[in-house]
Amino acid sequence: MSRSTEKPLLRALSGEALPTPPVWLMRQAGRYLPEYRKVRAEARDFLDLCYSPDLATEVTLQPIRRYGFDASILFADILLIPDALGQQVRFVAGEGPRLEPVRDAAAIGKLSAARVGEHMQPVYETVRRLRRELPGQVTLIGFAGSPWTVATYMVEGRGSPDQKQARLMAWTAPDVFGVLIDKLVAATVEYLSGQVAAGAEVLQLFDSWAQGFSPAMFERWVIAPTRAIVDEIRARHPGVPIIGFPRLAGAQIPHYVAATGVDAVSLDTGVDPAWARQVMPESVCLQGNLDPLCLVAGGEAMAAETRRLLDGMAGRAHVFNLGHGIVPETPPEHVSALLEIVRGR
Numbered sequence: 001m002s003r004s005t006e007k008p009l010l011r012a013l014s015g016e017a018l019p020t021p022p023v024w025l026m027r028q029a030g031r032y033l034p035e036y037r038k039v040r041a042e043a044r045d046f047l048d049l050c051y052s053p054d055l056a057t058e059v060t061l062q063p064i065r066r067y068g069f070d071a072s073i074l075f076a077d078i079l080l081i082p083d084a085l086g087q088q089v090r091f092v093a094g095e096g097p098r099l100e101p102v103r104d105a106a107a108i109g110k111l112s113a114a115r116v117g118e119h120m121q122p123v124y125e126t127v128r129r130l131r132r133e134l135p136g137q138v139t140l141i142g143f144a145g146s147p148w149t150v151a152t153y154m155v156e157g158r159g160s161p162d163q164k165q166a167r168l169m170a171w172t173a174p175d176v177f178g179v180l181i182d183k184l185v186a187a188t189v190e191y192l193s194g195q196v197a198a199g200a201e202v203l204q205l206f207d208s209w210a211q212g213f214s215p216a217m218f219e220r221w222v223i224a225p226t227r228a229i230v231d232e233i234r235a236r237h238p239g240v241p242i243i244g245f246p247r248l249a250g251a252q253i254p255h256y257v258a259a260t261g262v263d264a265v266s267l268d269t270g271v272d273p274a275w276a277r278q279v280m281p282e283s284v285c286l287q288g289n290l291d292p293l294c295l296v297a298g299g300e301a302m303a304a305e306t307r308r309l310l311d312g313m314a315g316r317a318h319v320f321n322l323g324h325g326i327v328p329e330t331p332p333e334h335v336s337a338l339l340e341i342v343r344g345r
Helices: 008-013 034-040 046-051 053-067 080-085 105-109 113-119 121-133 147-156 164-172 174-198 215-236 250-260 273-279 292-297 299-313 332-344
Strands: 071-073 089-092 096-099 139-145 202-207 242-246 264-266 285-290 318-322
Touching: 008 139, 008 202, 008 318, 034 046, 034 053, 046 053, 046 080, 046 089, 046 121, 053 071, 053 121, 053 332, 080 113, 080 147, 080 174, 096 147, 105 174, 113 121, 113 174, 121 139, 121 174, 139 147, 139 174, 147 164, 147 174, 147 202, 147 215, 164 174, 164 215, 174 202, 174 215, 202 215, 215 242, 215 250, 242 250, 242 285, 250 264, 273 285, 273 299, 285 292, 285 299, 292 299, 292 332, 299 318, 299 332
Parallel strands: 071 139, 139 202, 202 242, 242 264, 264 285, 285 318
Antiparallel strands: 089 096
C-alpha cells in the first residue's frame, strides 16, 4: 500500500505529520448519542452489551456513520479482563462498576488467565464484524486497560479517586500484589493478541489512574507491566502500532514513552502540548488533548481552543482527540462542529 492511500491514522502513528490530523474521540460511542441509548435499552445490562456482537458492533459503528471519524475503537470495557479472570463484576445503573474485591493471596490465587481466550470469543467476533463493515479508510482500534489501572478496580472493588486499597497493597504486600499484576499482564497479552488476530489494526493501553507515584513505584507498577505487554505484542504481531495513555502521569510521561516503547502517547487534558512536543522524540506521535468539557461548552470557546491545539501541533505527527472520554452531556452537534474545525479550519 502506498503512503498516499494508507489510512490516515496509520500514517500519523508511523510518525508522519499530516496537513490535517486524523481524528477520533475516546468514548465516541456512548450515552451522548441518542442512537446509543436506544441500543443500550435492548441489552440486559452493560456486560451483555459488551459481549453481544450484534449490539457491540452496532454501537461501535454509530459514531462512524454519524461523523465519519478516521478511526473506530472497539466498544468494550477495561473490566472485561477481571470478568474473564473469574472475578465477580457487575455494573450498577447510576453508580458504575462493582467488583468482589481481591485483597489477599487466596483471592488472587483463584483468578486464572487460562480461560481468557475462550471467554473473549464474543468480543473477537465483534472485531471481525467491524473489520468487515467499516469503511476502507477507517482504522480499527482495539484496547485494554493497563495492569495497574485494572488492578485498582479489582482491589478496591469499584472506581476510587485515590486508589487507596491498591496503593496500600502495593506497599504492604508487594509480592502478593505482583502476582496479581503478572496475571493481568498475561491476560492482557492474550486479550490484545486475540483482538489483533480478529482484525484490530492499532491497540491502545489505558492507564487511567497512572498518577501520584514515586519514580520507583511508577517504574514497578506502571512501566514494567506495560513494557512486558508491548514487548510480547510486538513479538507476536510485528508492526501493529500501540498507543499508551498514562493519564495524569505528568512529568513522568517522557520516561513512560521511552521505557515502554509505545508508538504514540495520548495526552490528558492537563498536559501542555508545547511541553510534550519539546520533550518527546519526533518519531513519537502525540494524541489529544482537547478538554472534554470544552467540547460540552462548544461555540467560540471550543473553536478557539481547537485551533490553538491544531496550530501547536502543526508539522508534528498528531492524532486529534480529547484529553479523556466524551462525557454524557455532550451535545452531538458540538462533535460535528469540532470535526468541521479540525478538517476545515
